[in-house]
Amino acid sequence: MHCSACYREAKQDFCTKCSKELFDGGKISAVLNFPAPTADNFAEFQKHTTRLSISGVQLKYSLRRENKELVMTQKAGEYIIKPILASTQLAAIKDSPENEHLTMQIARQLFRIRTAANGLIHFSDGEPAYITRRFDLKPDQTKYQQEDFAQLLNRTSVLYGQNYKYDATYEEIGTLIKKYVPAALPALEELFRLVVFNYVVGNGDAHLKNFSLMQLHTGEYRLTPAYDLMSTKIHTPYENDIALELYENCLDAPFYSAYGYYGRPDFIELAKRLAITEKRSSTILENYINAQEKMVEMIQKSGLSPESKMSYVSTVKDRLFRISGMTNKSQPYI
Ligand SMILES: [Zn+2]
Incomplete structure (x- = not known):
């Protein structure tokens, strides 16, 4: 078994x-x-x-x-x-x-x-x-202090309406990480890896409440472990590709304007804004691309229905192609 x-x-x-x-x-x-x-x-x-x-x-x-x-x-x-x-x-x-x-x-x-x-x-x-x-419980059953990024950015339904959880960019989450987390660089890289992961698996619902900081016993803040990860595209096929925009005005960037979806240059630009070098962000993107076979294998071995397996695999292949820097004309996008 x-x-x-x-x-x-x-x-x-x-x-x-x-x-x-x-x-x-x-x-x-x-x-x-x-x-x-x-x-x-x-x-x-x-x-x-x-x-x-x-x-x-x-x-x-x-x-x-x-x-x-x-x-x-x-x-x-x-x-x-x-x-x-x-x-x-x-x-x-x-x-x-x-x-x-x-x-x-x-x-x-x-x-x-x-x-x-x-x-x-x-x-x-x-x-x-x-x-x-639950990861917010201490051994003595009291809780670690934890705040999600809707709270940290003061996004509430009263101030921002019912879609308040979607009213920010991933770059803004990074700006707060720089402010609150002493070991900011590794946390920013964690954020970037998670944003790319969500894009690759087709998680279009990674909103502000799905990212949180928690206070350790030392008093320092760090990102919580990731939670609520799923390929939402299986259940909501017509939703947006991504819950939050990558950074302000990213929809006007050349790649998105040309193709109507996020591609490699958009993620490289987000990484740059998160203080991650292009060399490092390229390596991270390559890690995802190189793992296509292993991802497909895990999906095929899972307990999903055959239809959902097909949907998941096709999303992964599509998204990995998008972040590969190739376009449908098989020309690298420059
Ligand atoms: Zn096990």
Whole structure:
């Protein structure tokens, strides 16, 4: 059998390494002993969103460990689970838990992006759910101080309207990193790698609340591990390619103006604005391009439906082509 977190061969639901990371070594079943909750407050829930986005239709529940089992809880939740997306307007919703699990595993296994510990579990009725361990809890159950970039940029619905989470650029996130994070350069590179990753996998919903800073016990701020990564394009095929613009007026830049989508020069320019040299940003882009085969392999081996696998693979190939610097005329863009 395969580990329900890292996909590697395992003798139990979770391999030793993942069981340690997720459950402190506890032997926990990947099947919960209760059925999927029904979303009875869903109409109320959906009213709060106008833009058709994944975050607007994703229900979340808290779990804690009790006698080697995971149980639902109102407080002291150590885990968050996300069941199948609750929307009739989205495509392939049954694949949403595995989509997030797979995307988080691609990020950590192939690109060494720091991510929240995660896996795929099932309710007793067979419905899948994505599970992730909260990273903001200290061993004594108190929380690390954490602020997302909507808070840090003072983007609220009162001041910026209902789409406030999308009302900024990735460069602005970088500007705040320079201000708050003492080890700014590695954090800026982490941000850049994550922005490119989201583009490559087709995550069009990486908005301001999906990036956060947390305060360490030393008092210093650093970026939190990455969370909420998925190929949203599988569920919302007609959404924007990217949640935030790369930098102000980037849509007027020569490449975007010529092709109508972001390409290599746009990412190189973002990197430059994040104080990353062109040599370094080129290397990062090449790492993604060189990993195409491995990405396709992980997608093919995943638990996604055949249709979603096809959609995911085609997005990845398309996006890697775009950041390769080649254009449809097979000429390097200069
Ligand atoms: Zn594992």
